Amino acid sequence: MSVNATPAGAEAAAEAEQPTGKHAAVPAQRARRGAGAPLSDNKRAERRLGWLLCAPAALVMVLVTAYPILYSVWLSLQRFDLRFPDERQFVGLENYVTVLTNDFWWTAFGVTMLITVVTVAVELVLGMGLALIMHRTLVGRGIVRTAALIPYGIVTVVAAFSWRYAWTPGTGYLANLFDGSAPLTERASSLAIIMLAEIWKTTPFMALLLMAGLALVPEDLLKAASTDGATAWQRFTKVMLPVMKPAILVALLFRTLDAFRVFDNIFVLTNGGNETSSVSMLAYNNLIRGLNLGIGSTMSVLIFITVAIIAFVFVKLFGTAAPGSDDGERR
């Protein structure tokens, strides 16, 4: 079973070797270009092939995201309700005023923030534990890793139904533990169950990202610390955590953005009842149930801006090295 540990370890080793080789090559290349030497035919052919190979992927990604998001900015500046198409007109920032002075929006925003902060914090702790178990367990490593992957792979809606029925009075094994009360009909308990479902589903993903960081912790360092009399907790905080910091930040960034998009679980568990809507639920309701494209698009834009701010804070304040960014430097 110890074979399981090798892929990540081997990758890390390969990764460690690579930069030196490539860095050495960069100055020479830059110098050549800088001198204005004409590109060789080979070089030009390589460029053309590179662009050609990337073009389809780039085109699809830009067409399906950049254009719609710009279009939704345009839609958000209009009064545009599909039930009253004749009243479509340009209204400037009126939709933004409507949304930002609306209690439903701020309630949903608060709910989303609460879910994001609580689930990500709990997932970080549980995910770290799970990562340590998957990485260091002496027995049944394969079984644990397989079991932990199941919540990751399961369709969120399926898991949400499982939780819903578990908490349905009469039907559910969990509801019956609490005297058959109906927790999904009250706000606080509904939110708790939504968070439980989120945590169950996404902790394994967090753990996998953290485990990749754990693989980078040099075993010698741990042994040396142990010989010097460091306790298990000291080894964890003084040796492991500093090495893992980049992996932790990336995992936090990804999970935070993902948690902010919470939708499936709420849809199935409460359908947004009892003020448990997230911003995504609210945008969906305005669009599909309200057919209000103007307001729906305004919310889309506001969510986009919020997510951009979160990502910016992570990258600038915490210095999260975005995955692939080292890739660019190495070039």
Place this chain on the structure above:
Amino acid sequence: MAVETTTRAKLRWGVLDVVVVVFALVPVLWIASLSFKTPATLTDGKFWPREWTLENYRTIFDTDQFVRALINSIGIALIATAIAVVLGTMAAYAISRLDFPGKKLLVGVSLLIAMFPQVSLVSPLFEIERQLGLFDTWPGLILPYITFALPLAIYTLSAFFKQIPWDLEKAAKMDGATQGQAFRRVIAPLAAPGVFTTAILVFIFCWNDFLFAITLTSTERSRTVPVALQFFTGESQFEDPTGAICAAAVVITVPIILFVLFFQRRIVSGLTSGAVKG
């Protein structure tokens, strides 16, 4: 003494392992158990069924609603996976093997899209697809799936491609192999596991999607199973849809569990290499 500590340590790890396995499996076992319960015992609140029945499975496979949705789910996920993997392979090959300006930009753009709030696309895509006649069609779902699967595919694949010893290609050619032979016999077998792993991850992503499926479809023509489950509720054809929903849920869970069981190691290395190391 040393033996004793290892036994104790093993026991401790063993207990932790059991906790993890139970934590991971209980919700899955619960919905499976519900799907095997008879209507009479469905609401008994017991974890395991007292009477077992396959009635719920028979019901869903007898209804057009579920079968259509299953066909939609499989078709849409397979097509989106195939296209995303082909486009992703091309781009990842270029990123890991070729030097060209704009490479950094492409990596940056795909990272942005990986973090993009999908709900922000729901309103504009709804309107755009309505105008283009793509609303409630397979391509209408396949397009956004490809888009959001591509960053995943590009990251995972370029991580895999960087590990391939490409010099082998040269060696094969020196030994007299043609370009085509060198690719087919040497490079393709080395790249295949990476491509395959990526395909599984992308498939799971498409299979899982609910947000796009519920906003960009409106009829059985293109509704996928996660969405169709919602519409079991309150349908008059089912007295109580719980059993049917659970059976349908189990049916779409089985392929994922099989993937996880058979390809656990690859999925783990694919996910982590793609997400952390780029």
